Amino acid sequence: MPKIEVNEAAFFALADPEGRGICPGRKGPNDRELLEEVLTCAKAELDLDSWSADAARALTPEERTLKIELNDTNRPDLWATAGCARQLRLYNGGRRPEYPFFSYPGNFRSAARKLRVEVSVKQVRPYLAGFIATGKAITDAALRDMIQTQEKLAWNFGRKRRTISMGLYRIAIIQWPIIYKAVDPDSVSFVPLQWDAPLTLREILKQHPKGREYGFIQEHEPLHPLLVDSKGAVLSYPPIINSADLGAVQVGDTDLFVELTGTDMPSVTLAASIMACDLADQGYTIEPVEIEYEYDTPFGRKFTSPYYFQEPVFCSLARVERFLGEKLDADTCIAALERMGCRAENTRSVEKGQEAAGPGGEVETEGVLVWPPEYRNDFLHAADVAEDVMIGRGLSSFKPERPRDFTVGRLKPITVFSRKVKELLVGMGYQEMIYNYLGSRKDLVENMRGDGSRIIRIANPMTENSAYLRDSVLASLLMSEAVSGHSVYPHRIFEIGKVAYRNPAENYGASTRQYAGLLHAGGDANFNTVAGQIQTLFYYISREYEVEESRDSRFIPGRAAEIRYGTRPIGVFGEIHPEVLENWGIIVPCTAAEIDLDALIEA
Secondary structure, eight states: OOEEEEEHHHHHHHHOTTOSTTTTTSSOTTOHHHHHHHGGGGTEEEOSOGGGOGGGGGSOTTTOEEEEEEOOTTOGGGSSHHHHHHHHHHHTTOOOOOOTTOBBTTBOOOOSEEEEEOGGGTTTSOEEEEEEEESSOOOHHHHHHHHHHHHHIIIIITTTTTSEEEEEEEGGGOOSSEEEEEEOTTTOEEOBTTOSSOEEHHHHHHHSHHHHHHGGGTTTOSSEEEEEOTTOOEEEETTTEEBSSTTOOOTTOOOEEEEEEESOHHHHHHHHHHHHHHHHHTTOEEEEEEEEESSOOTTOSEEEESBOOOOOEEEEHHHHHHHHSSOOOHHHHHHHHHTTTOEEEEEEEEEESHHHHSTTOEEEEEEEEEEOOTTOOOOOSHHHHHHHHHHHHOGGGSOOOOOSSOOOOOOOHHHHHHHHHHHHHHHTTOEEOOOOSEEOHIIIIITTTOOOSSOEEOSSOSSGGGSEEOSOSHHHHHHHHHTOTTSOSOEEEEEEEEEEEEOTTSTTSEEEEEEEEEEEESTTOOHHHHHHHHHHHHHHTTOOOEEEEOOOTTEEEEEEEEEEETTEEEEEEEEEOHHHHHHHTOOSOEEEEEEEHHHHHOO
């Protein structure tokens, strides 16, 4: 979970500007227990902090540091001094801040400073947002906090700069408009931060510490993104490194340009909004910038940043009662939501579906319509509204109740059955393995001679190697065998775990099943051996089965059998196809089997 370090004096100045105390009406602002209590509104808690160190107690608040751990990755607005303090201030009755510098859908406002995004960057790193902060000199503590916010947003929210990266620049030496484009990595050179000589973009990836750390994002692309001003001076090479002149912000600078680039426009725009609101709360004047694209984007070809794009969310009072277990009126819900920074109003709306009025029905119902604040985009469902009502009202305000029903915990039948199968396989000389359920298309489809017709792809994978859900255990077992050629043969390994595959007959279009897979590698691995092992396994689990010839492409034709339980096919066993073995780099014969355990306990 994200952890932030905040200057104690700056944090309390923002969280309690009127000096009423971190918990109004309670003991003073530096009481650890009260701070721990109020931090629950931000799903946060004190980590190791200065109050626990004897040597630090002699320090002034301006010298002390608080360490706060955030327990919610859906609220990146809390990952900075100003954002976390804002939530505490609002929760304690502070006024919801106004941010007049935002533009809205259908409300385009021209800005003095302009940025142009060329079509060349569309396939590389296509989205850009930014703004200008002026009117206040940057202190050392403020600069450290900006850098911390930059890193937290880029590392946690931006997936190690892959989807979001941020840069800070001195306006005084920038010639507007700024141009964002893609270039040949060998054609442009500049002096990067913490370097004293110019390097090409490709040389930065090989020689500069930041290039070696983040080069994986761009190194395989033919064109690389570049941010330059109208005179061609380089601001940065996103998402790797700023230039040493325009991108070197120092203590005492008063006018800054903040930009964010990335691969997901809502995320980039939200991160810019978070940074703008944080700086506005700290006393900076925020000036928007006008961004013009040469191609279509989710927000159009031209808009002004910071940009408010969030949609309102409706939650009925009936849902609130169902989620929280207590009947609350609209005024109570609105007051709680305002303590969380949201704007809400009492309204009526039509709800559809079983939860509203039976299957397929719809009914008009009373509820609250919520507009998320500019720095939040975590309202995906009415349940998120109910959660904010719960936190805003205060967890301690709900009366504790004893459980109404008495239950006894027990293992699920599939778990008990899987353990029995596991014990039998161990007794037959197999060694248990445990694998990840995600993999690459190459491992799960191409190496297995599959067509990929039933495999499930992740919509937003972290890496290519975790882009697909496995639909079989065999690929995982072969992966282990591929790196075990140095071990004495024979090798016998197995795994019992989940697989998932497309199934139009299911409500969600996919099935998740418990599979047992086993692999035997060595000179004695043949069809008769694995057939005998399957017969032994089924004898000891007291199940009758039949076999038919299988045409599974993973196995050698004529040396594979389909396992049938009743009238259903539930598995397969046989000799692995030589092409599959060659794809994995395995040089010994292998037999394998795979069985759907769920099917063996279903009526």
